[in-house]
Amino acid sequence: MKHTHAELGFTLLELLIALACIALLATIAWPSYQSLILRSQRAQARAALLQAAHWVERAASANGSYPLAADVPTSVLQIDGQRYKMTITSTAQSYTLSATPLGTQAADACGVLTLNHLGLRNVQGASQTAAQCWSR
Numbered sequence: 414m415k416h417t418h419a420e421l422g423f424t425l426l427e428l429l430i431a432l433a434c435i436a437l438l439a440t441i442a443w444p445s446y447q448s449l450i451l452r453s454q455r456a457q458a459r460a461a462l463l464q465a466a467h468w469v470e471r472a473a474s475a476n477g478s479y480p481l482a483a484d485v486p487t488s489v490l491q492i493d494g495q496r497y498k499m500t501i502t503s504t505a506q507s508y509t510l511s512a513t514p515l516g517t518q519a520a521d522a523c524g525v526l527t528l529n530h531l532g533l534r535n536v537q538g539a540s541q542t543a544a545q546c547w548s549r
Contacts, residue, residue, distance in 0.1 A: 451521045452549060454496040458512040459547060461492040461499060462528045465510050469501070469530075478505035479530065497526075506530075511537075522546075 423431075468489045473479045482501045490499040496518035500511050512526040523546035524538035534547045 447520075451518065454494050454518050455521060455523055455526070455546065457493050458497040458499075458514075458526055461497070462510050462512055462526060465489050465499060465501070466528050466532075469503070469508055469510075479503050479508045481505075 465485075469479060469485070472485075480503065482503050485501050485503075490501065492499050492512060496516060497512040497514055500513070502509050502511075507530045509527055509529045514521050514524065522540045524536050524540075526546065527533075527535045527537060529535075535543045536546045539546060
């Protein structure tokens with residue numbers, strides 16, 4: 414008996430090879446994707462810290478001294494994405510803004526980002542330097 418048409422479809426072995434290739438690519442790409450997400454959220458936190466610092470500086474210009482922490486509206490301390498919590502400690506002569514990572518963002522190597530009244534950008538509990546964390 415002759416078969417008049419060719420058989421169509423994939424063999425199980427071909428499907429397994431294709432799945433193995435997809436799994437290998439995903440294994441390689443996933444850490445890069447996670448790192449990109451952490452950096453993106455960190456960039457949002459940096460931007461929010463700078464915006465809050467501008468607000469505090471404008472308030473100081475208008476009132477002659479920095480506002481106390483209790484006088485800073487919560488809307489000023491908001492960070493998009495809810496991966497960081499911003500807080501402020503202040504006196505009439507100084508302030509420090511901090512962005513503390515929450516949840517999965519705690520895996521970020523930069524730890525807590527800080528910004529003070531002198532414009533000093535720093536990190537706490539980080540395995541990277543402040544320059545590395547604030548520049549990328």
